[in-house]
Amino acid sequence: MMQKNLKRMATMQRMQVTGLELFYKNGYYNTSVDDILNKLELSKGAFYYHYESKEDFFIQIIENLLVRKVYSMLIEPVEGHENTSDLIMQCYDNALETAVHNEMDFGFVLGNFISEFNGRNPKIMKHLNDIIKIWEVNLVSVIQRGKFEGYIDRHADAEGVALFIMSSFMGVRTLMVETAPSARKYRFMSQLRLFLKSIENKQPAV
Amino acid sequence: MMQKNLKRMATMQRMQVTGLELFYKNGYYNTSVDDILNKLELSKGAFYYHYESKEDFFIQIIENLLVRKVYSMLIEPVEGHENTSDLIMQCYDNALETAVHNEMDFGFVLGNFISEFNGRNPKIMKHLNDIIKIWEVNLVSVIQRGKFEGYIDRHADAEGVALFIMSSFMGVRTLMVETAPSARKYRFMSQLRLFLKSIENKQPAV
DNA sequence: AGAATGACCGACTCGTCGGTTTGTAGTATT
DNA sequence: AATACTACAAACCGACGAGTCGGTCATTCT
Structure with a gap:
């Protein structure tokens, strides 16, 4: 049995x-x-x-596949104790690399589905939003910890920084779909690096 | 007649x-x-x-309505000769304000359609990509001019900055659809301001 | 006035898609 | 050996959607 x-x-x-x-x-x-x-x-x-239905099927896909993939690609990789912005850089560099090769990266899958279901299927939207929230909460707490551990400027707004990172990542994926994904990835990562540098702690505790 | x-x-x-x-x-x-x-x-x-067909109809919508709206909301507003980052800030602040009130903002409309047609309808994708290109080219040249006129740091990568702005804008719109749009707009604009500050010319020509 | 044309109506075809029902080969249970 | 249940197969149903087509009616041209 x-x-x-x-x-x-x-x-x-x-x-x-x-x-x-x-x-x-x-x-x-x-x-x-x-x-x-x-x-x-x-x-x-x-x-x-x-x-039971196509909708039920899709919700199970979200719970079984999407949640775990987002976890392993966007959450776990930033949970180490090294320099916060290095971790973030590596994580998103890696996530975008799959995009260059036209694979599924699950930050983008998420963004795609959100725009497809937004305003059309509240039930599914709820499940998708839950994933976004998990991602966001985790990123915020990583940045908070970065502040405590002296990697990130104490004046940085953790919620704002997290939102900015998530936004720019989801957006650049949309812009990578047709035009020069590799070049765009490189340009994007350079700017993300500059942005993260600008919120690093300038007087790190020795 | x-x-x-x-x-x-x-x-x-x-x-x-x-x-x-x-x-x-x-x-x-x-x-x-x-x-x-x-x-x-x-x-x-x-x-x-x-x-002729539903597709023909949609393409005419793109050419007649979408192109013009993107022009008037995202291109014309940044074409003045004042401080470059101020212009950009005001433009995107304004564009996101329509989003807060659940109106159509056309940067997002664009992003939505791109994710809906990507990989499914190359003909329509071409038209959408043309709009993106117009937006991008314009933003790049605005930043270039900002460098010449002394508002923007000469070392800034105009293409990179433009891509980063467009990405983050399109991304934050996706994240505004369900959760606290007003708060997210505020947080996002703060970070965008920080980012733009970081590429401003520190020794402006007097 | 009569002919031609522009703008539109609404019934119909044909294909698609989510979902249902009935049947059945294999396996486990008693 | 008889029974029951699991995991499917296959035929089918009703809806809905894109596109077609014959017809209508007002306006314009001659």
Whole structure:
């Protein structure tokens, strides 16, 4: 009976992975359940045996895949105890690198879905916003800690800095989709570095 | 015979204005031609008398409405000869204010459509990208001029700064859609001010 | 007045998509 | 061996949406 459950979960997992891939590529409303099923060579019956609806399916994708990916790509990497702005730089440099190679980076996936569901599906929006909040809260606390540990200027506004970083990151991803992603990444990172330098603590505790 | 043309253009204009409104609110693929027609109390026949297809209709909206709005909201306001960063601040402060009141601001409209059409409709993407390019080229040249006129540090990377401003603006609009738009606008503008201060010319020519 | 044309109506086609229902091969249970 | 349940398959339903088409009616031209 553990075997049973394993099979069930394997199929659901396959559906979710392919689902996220297609939803990301074509948009949620532009991807039919059949598109996903065809790719997996499964039938409608299989889908509605495991999920209540397309919406339910998508929410499970958010909870199972999106949340974890955002965690591992945008949250965990900045949680070390080294110099705060170095950590942030490395994290976002890395995240943008996946974008250059046209892979899914999950900060952008998030931004895409938010603009797709905003004002259209409050239920899904709530789940997406929860992820944004987790990201934001974490970034704020990382910056706060940077202040305590002497890396960041004590006068810096942690909420403001976090918002600015998140905004510029999500925005540059939109601008990288068509034109010279690699050059734009480089330019963007240079400016982000300047910005982070400007809020570093000038008289670090020795 | 001029009367004729006037009637034609009036109807087409009404369709486009309502079309943009609904496309913005619900997305392009999520808005049916009938939705627009019902709101205007017009029929399918009227629509396909004036436009070849839904796509043709949308492209005309871009050329007639979007381009001009971006011009008047994001390009013209920064073209004065006062202090460059002041002009930029005022322009984006103003653009975000419309966002706070849930109106259409056209930087965001642009970002929304880009993420909706990216990878799905190359033809429309081309038109949207053209607007982005116009915006970018203009912002770069404004910063260049700011350097010549002594407002901006000569060592600043104009392309980088422009990209950073555009990115952060488009990004913060996404983050303003659900949570505390007014507070986020304030925080964002503070950080933008800091960033612009950091590239101002420290020894202005007297 | 009669013909032509511009602007529009509304019914219809044809395809798509979310969701339902019925059936069934394999596996586990009793 | 009979039963029941899991994990699907396949056919189907109703809606909705883009685009078509024959027709209408007022205005303009001749």
